[in-house]
Amino acid sequence: MPTSKSEVLQGTLDLLVLRTLDREPMHGYGIVQRIQNVSDGALKVEEGSLYPALHRLERRGWIKARWGTSENNRKAKFYELTKSGRRQLEIERNAWEKLTAAVSQILETT
Numbered sequence: 001m002p003t004s005k006s007e008v009l010q011g012t013l014d015l016l017v018l019r020t021l022d023r024e025p026m027h028g029y030g031i032v033q034r035i036q037n038v039s040d041g042a043l044k045v046e047e048g049s050l051y052p053a054l055h056r057l058e059r060r061g062w063i064k065a066r067w068g069t070s071e072n073n074r075k076a077k078f079y080e081l082t083k084s085g086r087r088q089l090e091i092e093r094n095a096w097e098k099l100t101a102a103v104s105q106i107l108e109t110t
Contacts, residue, residue: 012096013045013049013050013053014053014056014057014092015089015092015093015096016035016043016045017031017050017053017054017057017063018057018062018063018081018085018088018089018092019089019093020034020035020038021063021079021080021081021085022081022086022089024080025066025078025079025080026078026079027068027070027076027077027078027079028047028050028051028054028076028077028079029070029076030070031045031050031054031079032045032047032050054079057079057085058079060084060088061082061084061085062081062082062084062085062088063079063080063081063082063085064079064080064082065077065078065079065080066078066080
């Protein structure tokens with residue numbers, strides 16, 4: 001059954017997280033909310049996908065984490081982009097632009 005929200009494809013999650021953290025450090029729930037808000041509710045990131053992705057990005061050195069206090073005064077882990085992460089964001093963004101251009105070409109071909 002179709003829903004109004006789309007699950008984020010696994011290959012795009014890294015790109016979305018890196019881009020979201022490019023603006024400012026955020027905790028996991030904030031990342032989920034930002035992606036959902038910016039996409040006008042069209043994209044939904046499940047916690048079961050987000051946290052493994054955050055750990056993977058941290059292991060690769062693209063993000064780093066620190067403990068802090070959230071807006072509602074709770075202890076939370078905040079993630080931020082590293083220099084290596086900013087470089088990777090550009091690589092991912094370029095690859096995404098090439099992919100979407102190729103898909104668009106195919107869809108527009110009659």
